[in-house]
Structure formats: C-alpha cells, structure tokens
Amino acid sequence: MTMDHAQVSELLGPLLAGRLDATRRSAVEDHLARCTECSAELRAVKALVALEIVELTPDERAELRAAVLPAARGTPRWARLMPAFAAAAVIALGVVAYSALDVGQSADRPALDEQAGADHETADAAPNRAGAESIEDTTSQAAGDEGPGGAATGGGRAADVAGTAAEGAPLSVEARLAPATFAATALDPAAIELGGRDLDSFARTLPRAWQVQLEVCTRRLFATQPVTLTLGFASAFPRDDLLVAGFTWSEATSGAPTNYAFWGWWRGDCNTVSPVFVHGTL
C-alpha cells in the first residue's frame, strides 16, 4: 500500500493515537521515512498533542463562574416542566395516532406505534425516563397515584422533581381533536398571535428538533384577559409530518406557570393539517 501526502496527513492523528491497523500503519510509516514534509507535519501534531492545558487564573475563573452560574441558576421553565411536557407529548401523540387510525390509515399502524416509541425517546431527554413514565402511568390511571417510576430509579433529585410534577400534573387532561372540537371550543389557531404569525403557520416553518423560549401573547386562550405564554418546547418527531409544541402560561398577576398546553400538528398525505390540543393544570 502506498500513500500520498494527503492520505498520510489524515492518518497522523490516528497513528499517534495508536488507532491504525498494521497495514495502514506500516504504509504511513514507510511514507514518513522518506517524506520530510509529512515528517514535519507529524512533529507538529506531536507538539500540539503534547501541549499542556491552559488553566484559568483565579480571577478568570471567578469571572467565568459569575457570568455562567447565574444564567444556569434559573433553570428554564421548560426544563422544570419537562416531565409534564413529556407526558403531554405522549398523550398528544396518542391522540394524533388515534385520529389517524380512526380515519382508516391502517397501513400506518406500525409506523405510528414506532412513533409513539420514538416519542418516548424524546421524553427521555427530560430529566429521566422514569419520571416521564410515571406521569404517563398517572395519566392513564386517571388518578392521583404517582406510580412507582420516581422511586424505581432512586435517581435522586431529578426523579424527585419528576415525581412532584407527576403528582400535581395532568390528572385530568383534556384532549380535543380538531377540527370540530377545535371550533367548538373557540380555540382558533389563527386567533393566537405568535410573533405576528398564527401558530399553525409558525409551526410549518419550524425546523426539526429545535428548542426555543420566547414570550408570546394571546388575547383568547382560557382567559378573558391577556396571558403570557412561554413556548417551552417543540419538537418535530422522526417523521416530518408531526410536530408538537408545548407551552406554559400563567395569568399576568401570578408568578409561576400554572397551566400547560400542547399543540400537535399532524400533516396527512393530502396536505391537511390536523391540530390537536391538550392542556392541563400544573
């Protein structure tokens, strides 16, 4: 095996790390033995790898932490509420899946099952899987039983937080299917303002797998007066045609978010968009 400069260049790192098989290793070494340029490159890589870590000075360290830690201290709402979000996502997904099956897309059945599984993976990005499962259990039982999830992991605080959320969360989740129910409850997506766009058109523009926090306002959503919405979480699931976005909101006068909602969009083959709305009280 003979190698040119470019090939050798790419393999210098692996060579030093001892990750080359015998054949490639000897080919690289053969080349290096007669190539001053590549030998120089190798010496440079060695010098780089040998560089010591540059430590922060005490002042720099203090400055760094003063800038970073306060930003991290206030855990974003979406992170704290993620167990509830995750559960709601499962529910929303189930509703969407049910809706799709109901209209006779039986061929989609396995895919939808997979999707529910995939959503569970998404829930895994929440503090922990056990937390999300415990909420799901709670919800399916439609009772205040927090389920064994939190205790099962013994995972400490993350599990505790999840468990707490589970106890207070969606004991009575409403899932409303559109469009009929949507209209009936006057939850017109077009009436919800979001950066000047309605939610639906906003959702169409979302890239896959993103997260963002932004404040949105609406004039009509379970309140006679304006409330502040925080878009906490949105995710396109492995299939491009499903999107779920989560919100928390609270009345302007109260501090903590007290409600959450999930919007789901299902895009069918015929370019229809079916909104699904799920909300509950925290």
Add this chain to the structure above:
Amino acid sequence: MEGELSDDELVARTLGGDSSAFNTLVARHEDKIFSLAFRMLGNRADALDATQEAFISAFKRLRSFRRDSAFSTWLYRIGVNACHDMTRRARRYVPIDESHDVVSRGDTPDEAAIRRLDVRNALATLPEEYREAVVMHDLGGIPYEEIARLTGAQLGTVKSRISRGRKRLAAALEPSRELAPSKEDRT
C-alpha cells in the same frame, strides 16, 4: 459527593432543576474548554468570553444532548462553535495571505524572533482559518467532516488547511529544517 457523579448523571440532575449539578459540570470542564478556546483564539480575554458563551449555550441546549457522544465531546463542539462565532463576529486576527509563509520570508529580525516561538506562540502566528482547523482537529479531536460543517468550508479545504497549518507550525517551531512552501502548496 457530587464531584464523583458521572457527567451524564450531572446532566440529568441539571435538567431536573438542580443548578449545583451544573456548577459541578462547569468546574469539571472549564479549564479544558478555556484551553481549547485559548488555542483557537490566541488570547485569554477572548478565550474567557468564548468559554462563558460555551457554557451558557451548553446549558440552554442541554436538552438536545443525546448521549450518543461523551458529554465532554459535545461540550467541546459547543466550545469550538463559540470560538468560531466569535472570530466570525469580530475578526481579531487579520487572516494572513495564504501565499505568504511566515518562515519562508527569511532573515529579518522579526522572522528570526518568530522562529524562536514555542508551540503556543507558533499557533498564534497561523492564519486564523489554519489555526482553527488545526486546533479543532488535533486538539479537539473533531473529525474533518464536522469541521467542514462547523466552519462552512469544503471538506477538501479543511484537510488542506489542517495539513498546511501543521507544516507551518512545524516550520515555525523548527527553523533549522528548511521547508519549501511552494512545494507544500502543491500537495
């Protein structure tokens, strides 16, 4: 006690609302990220800014950490991104014309001084694009393809920058070994 927890566990706790877990992550990785940033940016003040941005960004994006790589690798990439954003925002280094080679210019006192620089300073003499690519790959362990994605450069360009950057580095470190830049640029 918390210092003994794995990074993954600390991530989970942070997402669960435990801010002290994130403090531990910062304490554990701050020197490595700062070091990387310093290599890429060439001065401590910018490196400190980039390190701050990297950790704040990491915190905000923690949910997207998928555990398919080590947390440290994920964090490294965020750090690299922060550095890259910083150089893109305010080009503190004027890129050196790629046809110009620090060492090839010969014998002026300035060049002679450059020849005595250690690796650290030699790195700082590299054109920004070269230094960035070399540091990402050789110090950060980031694959060529990902560097191309992060920097928006072609894969071939990234490979070439890394190879040339190393050669210039070697030349800056070893003035006695003559290298012909014109020849290297053909390879």
